[in-house]
Amino acid sequence: MFSLQRLLGKEDKFFNLLEASAEEARNSVQALIKLAKNPSQTSLAEEYINARRKEKQIRDEITEAVYTTFVTALEREDIQTLSHMLYRIPKTVEKFGERMLLTPSQVAGIDFSKQIVLLEQATDVIREMVRSLHRGANLKEIRQLNDRMQQIEGDADKLIVGLLKELLNSKMDPVKIIILKDLYELLEKIIDRCRDAGNAITHIVLKNS
Numbered sequence: 001m002f003s004l005q006r007l008l009g010k011e012d013k014f015f016n017l018l019e020a021s022a023e024e025a026r027n028s029v030q031a032l033i034k035l036a037k038n039p040s041q042t043s044l045a046e047e048y049i050n051a052r053r054k055e056k057q058i059r060d061e062i063t064e065a066v067y068t069t070f071v072t073a074l075e076r077e078d079i080q081t082l083s084h085m086l087y088r089i090p091k092t093v094e095k096f097g098e099r100m101l102l103t104p105s106q107v108a109g110i111d112f113s114k115q116i117v118l119l120e121q122a123t124d125v126i127r128e129m130v131r132s133l134h135r136g137a138n139l140k141e142i143r144q145l146n147d148r149m150q151q152i153e154g155d156a157d158k159l160i161v162g163l164l165k166e167l168l169n170s171k172m173d174p175v176k177i178i179i180l181k182d183l184y185e186l187l188e189k190i191i192d193r194c195r196d197a198g199n200a201i202t203h204i205v206l207k208n209s
Contacts, residue, residue: 025194153195
């Protein structure tokens, strides 16, 4: 176990900002879940857009703090890398939402729930990993959480292969196939972003354990 508080000169600012960042990443996915269930309610898009905006503000605060706070032992680049990984989650969520709303007639009745369930699990794990950093980051705990993240990402890989196979062998209109393929792959990419964040956290803990 190591104390990230000690490594950051007992500066809680980074913990609070990183936790807030992970929370906004999760909030963006929760907003996406609502939109996927009610794609006709375009006003729901504001929720994940706001989450992405808040995430960007947090990332900017972290960048400023990195350059103005004396940091010992823990590399500044590690903090910024994790901050960037977390920001990419709501950014990709917003991209998915934008594209889904561009073609409402093409996505009507399409079930994205299997991928979204995995995505929700992934953001829950990332939030818990960041909280673990704040608690002191027990290496065993981080490894277990990251193993869970890797399992979710592996399940997502298997799922998208099946979805794409079914889609490409269907008799759907070619335009609809292209649209759905793009959306499926974007959902997969969001989960990949979560995996990247999990790897970044694990890297920090391993380096400082």
